[in-house]
Amino acid sequence: MSELIRIRSLCKLFDLGHGQRVHAVDNISFDIAEREIVGLVGESGSGKSTLGKTLLGLHDKTSGEVQYRDEILPARYHSADYRRYARRMQMIFQDPYSSLNPRMTVGEIIAEGPRLHGMMTAAQAREASGEWLRRVGLHPDHMSRYPHEFSGGQRQRIGIARALILEPEFVVCDEPISALDVSVQAQVVNLLSELQESLGLTLLFIAHDLSMVRYVSDRMAVMYLGALVEIGPVDAVYFQPRHPYTQVLVASNPEPDPQSERQRVSTSIRGEIPSPVNVPEGCRFAGRCPKAMDVCRRSTPTLKPVEDSLVACHLY
Amino acid sequence: MTTPLLQVSDLHVEFDTYGGTVKAVRGVDFSIEAGRTLAIVGESGCGKSVTVQAMMGLIPMPPGRITRGEARLRGENILGVSSLGGREVRGAEIGMIFQDPMSSLNPTMSIGDQIAEPLIVHRGYSQAQARARAVALLDMVRIPEASRRARQYPFEFSGGMLQRAMIAMAISCKPTLLIADEPTTALDVTIQAQILDLLRDLQNETGMALILITHDLGVVARMADEVAVMYAGRIVEYGSVEDVFYRSSHPYTVGLKAAMPSNDPERQHELRPIEGSPPDLFSPPVGCAYAARCPHSMQICRQQPAGLFGVGEAHLARCWLQHPASPHRPAGLTLGGHGHE
Numbered sequence: 292m293s294e295l296i297r298i299r300s301l302c303k304l305f306d307l308g309h310g311q312r313v314h315a316v317d318n319i320s321f322d323i324a325e326r327e328i329v330g331l332v333g334e335s336g337s338g339k340s341t342l343g344k345t346l347l348g349l350h351d352k353t354s355g356e357v358q359y360r361d362e363i364l365p366a367r368y369h370s371a372d373y374r375r376y377a378r379r380m381q382m383i384f385q386d387p388y389s390s391l392n393p394r395m396t397v398g399e400i401i402a403e404g405p406r407l408h409g410m411m412t413a414a415q416a417r418e419a420s421g422e423w424l425r426r427v428g429l430h431p432d433h434m435s436r437y438p439h440e441f442s443g444g445q446r447q448r449i450g451i452a453r454a455l456i457l458e459p460e461f462v463v464c465d466e467p468i469s470a471l472d473v474s475v476q477a478q479v480v481n482l483l484s485e486l487q488e489s490l491g492l493t494l495l496f497i498a499h500d501l502s503m504v505r506y507v508s509d510r511m512a513v514m515y516l517g518a519l520v521e522i523g524p525v526d527a528v529y530f531q532p533r534h535p536y537t538q539v540l541v542a543s544n545p546e547p548d549p550q551s552e553r554q555r556v557s558t559s560i561r562g563e564i565p566s567p568v569n570v571p572e573g574c575r576f577a578g579r580c581p582k583a584m585d586v587c588r589r590s591t592p593t594l595k596p597v598e599d600s601l602v603a604c605h606l607y
Numbered sequence: 608m609t610t611p612l613l614q615v616s617d618l619h620v621e622f623d624t625y626g627g628t629v630k631a632v633r634g635v636d637f638s639i640e641a642g643r644t645l646a647i648v649g650e651s652g653c654g655k656s657v658t659v660q661a662m663m664g665l666i667p668m669p670p671g672r673i674t675r676g677e678a679r680l681r682g683e684n685i686l687g688v689s690s691l692g693g694r695e696v697r698g699a700e701i702g703m704i705f706q707d708p709m710s711s712l713n714p715t716m717s718i719g720d721q722i723a724e725p726l727i728v729h730r731g732y733s734q735a736q737a738r739a740r741a742v743a744l745l746d747m748v749r750i751p752e753a754s755r756r757a758r759q760y761p762f763e764f765s766g767g768m769l770q771r772a773m774i775a776m777a778i779s780c781k782p783t784l785l786i787a788d789e790p791t792t793a794l795d796v797t798i799q800a801q802i803l804d805l806l807r808d809l810q811n812e813t814g815m816a817l818i819l820i821t822h823d824l825g826v827v828a829r830m831a832d833e834v835a836v837m838y839a840g841r842i843v844e845y846g847s848v849e850d851v852f853y854r855s856s857h858p859y860t861v862g863l864k865a866a867m868p869s870n871d872p873e874r875q876h877e878l879r880p881i882e883g884s885p886p887d888l889f890s891p892p893v894g895c896a897y898a899a900r901c902p903h904s905m906q907i908c909r910q911q912p913a914g915l916f917g918v919g920e921a922h923l924a925r926c927w928l929q930h931p932a933s934p935h936r937p938a939g940l941t942l943g944g945h946g947h948e
Contacts, residue, residue: 549828
């Protein structure tokens with residue numbers, strides 16, 4: 292497998308003024324192979340969505356590089372860059388309610404991309420939109436309807452059609468199922484996996500539901516406070532988590548099985564994710580980590596190979 | 608036989624809207640004993656929140672209407688009643704916490720004052736007594752530096768801390784029953800684990816009963832003694848947590864489990880979504896509300912609503928397959944229906 296995306300020391304800082312800066316994405320490096328699905332997990336505020344948006348040029352890069360095939364993507368996108376790259380790199384958003392323009396028909400929403408990119412004539416775009424509605428399990432007749440006429444799951448299907456009609460290679464799925472009910476989550480996840488396979492897509496699947504990420508992904512990446520703390524094959528990360536934070540995250544994930552839940556010893560750790568403003572030196576997790584040592588507060592750990600995974604922790 | 612702590616029977620709630628009347632709760636029965644945890648589980652719109660809001664008198668009327676049914680706390684009716692023997696039902700007998708603590712608190716009042724207020728109003732505490740009690744309560748829900756935190760405002764608290772403050776408020780008058788409506792849905796998993804641990808510890812310390820409303824089967828498995836599964840305004844399966852998870856007897860419960868990924872390292876089943884969507888409660892179907900999505904549905908399912916049939920000791924399912932005369936009467940359903948195992 293060849294690498295489709297190479298991320299090198301990527302940083303995204305938000306300047307709050309008064310010398311305060313939010314380290315939303317802090318020195319992250321990893322690769323995403325062609326046709327691979329990388330699941331990205333972490334708690335709110337860990338920088339998952341910012342990373343996804345920075346990869347697509349929706350945020351400027353503060354420093355570091357993102358390479359797409361042989362091209363280094365610009366640090367700051369201009370409109371020509373969007374025209375050049377947006378066709379190949381798309382996004383599916385979390386909230387199926389606010390991410391569709393309520394004043395456009397579904398047909399207009401889906402055809403907008405091809406129209407802006409000058410890929411198709413109006414008639415072709417219309418036909419392609421109908422075809423895509425069918426592929427995502429809706430009906431071509433739905434083209435003339437408005438978003439409010441659809442349920443959450445159906446809107447998410449519209450969002451998928453809008454992203455995929457451009458035939459992208461790489462898609463960032465930003466919590467595509469978090470807003471949906473359990474029975475509908477499975478519908479959307481199965482649709483995404485089918486399309487990923489038939490179109491040969493490469494996905495960055497952002498979610499906080501670890502079980503779902505394990506089901507969908509090839510590799511799992513774990514972020515904490517802007518840093519990548521562990522990445523590896525899903526089953527390795529899920530069943531033998533190495534980083535103490537990953538261990539806590541996995542242990543906090545309630546399983547739909549009363550027996551294993553009964554046997555579970557209390558796993559909660561104290562404290563909460565600290566503010567990402569002016570983060571201190573050392574490991575970000577040290578303040579909450581049950582295994583923290585002196586060195587953890589002094590130096591920032593880098594990713595090191597531990598069996599099949601990469602882990603940023605001084606224990607290894 | 609002892610009277611249960613809370614007994615809800617034949618509860619019906621409707622809402623008038625411009626589109627017609629929504630029959631949100633269509634005959635709900637359940638009971639809970641002191642010290643136990645009942646989980647009411649179901650998807651959005653199934654009526655789980657409306658059920659407890661009706662009990663608490665929190666349904667705006669109009670447009671809402673409780674058309675039938677009763678709710679008894681230790682045998683005494685609480686529907687439409689604000690106090691029992693001088694003790695307020697809401698806040699004193701029954702405490703309640705909500706999904707979104709940020710919008711449930713007053714942003715212009717300090718956390719400590721908000722916890723103290725009901726103690727002054729309902730309990731006749733003096734200002735100083737109530738303040739001291741508020742700090743003790745914040746300490747009880749494991750908020751560090753409670754006396755400093757009591758002087759802060761909601762915006763200075765994180766989501767997990769606000770939920771702790773809400774719990775402190777809900778237990779301030781020592782309720783015999785705490786209702787938690789999706790208490791951890793807005794929180795991250797590590798914070799969720801902290802809040803669930805806290806609820807269980809408080810229950811052990813005070814002996815209060817807990818009704819937990821959630822859509823998360825993992826949370827149900829962790830917390831519940833008994834489970835009521837709701838669908839389209841009715842309870843479709845009721846039983847102990849073991850019965851409902853390991854001997855699921857309603858096709859909807861089976862479908863929900865099959866739609867979730869398993870955590871088994873060896874086997875990973877294909878996710879089987881429940882096709883279609885819940886029925887329109889403006890005009891609920893004549894027969895079983897799940898029939899249109901059910902892989903087992905028969906002619907009778909579309910014609911007559913199913914009764915609640917016993918499938919084991921204290922285990923009930925609202926499904927024609929469980930009728931005593933049903934030849935199919937399976938002990939624990941399999942997926943069946945379309946496709947192959």
